[in-house]
Amino acid sequence: MSLKNRDEHNRWRSKTVAFRVSPEEDAQIERYVQLSGLTKQDYITRRLTHKDVVVQGNPRVFKALRNQLTEVLLELQRIESGSVVNDELLDLIEMIADILGGMKEEFE
Template identity: 35%
Template sequence: MSQKSLDNRGRWRNKTIAFHVSPTEWNGIHERADLSGMSLQNYLIRSTIYQQIVFVGSKKNLDCIQDKMDVIIQELKRIQTAGEADEELLTPLWLIMEILEAAET
């Protein structure tokens, strides 16, 4: 059984993401992870989260983004008087802004 691990913010990493790749893709991913000096897990997490967003979608995608944005706006209004917003709230906000900017171009 694999060992439980915490991320740098003290949260359990207890969710699994799995997908199939070709042998060529597998070799390329592992080579890049090795060259980065990071573990494969950290390389995939950072590559996924911090890469530029390329918008490929439809009105349905934009509607979903707008719904998420409405929730974030409500939460920001709620905490406006409480001071600084939590980074976990701001992260999806930045992601949505990047997606909307990509959709406009």
């Protein structure tokens, strides 16, 4: 039995949960997982059980933030030309702002 199949309370994770998502939903979930620094399993489990997703800054998270901010900038430049803002972009900007706001509080 490996430790990676146990949760933080040392409970054995023996059940599998699967569900279908659209390609757009999958991309959004992947972005959030990358920005959180957690595994997909831990991220989804925490979100579904209404636990806080606390982002721990590390090089992987900083790289994901940089990449996502680059995508946001490109999207905002596209919008500036008269296109419509989509809800997914607004959700992503809100999540990045929350992460950066939390990092700011840590350093103060």
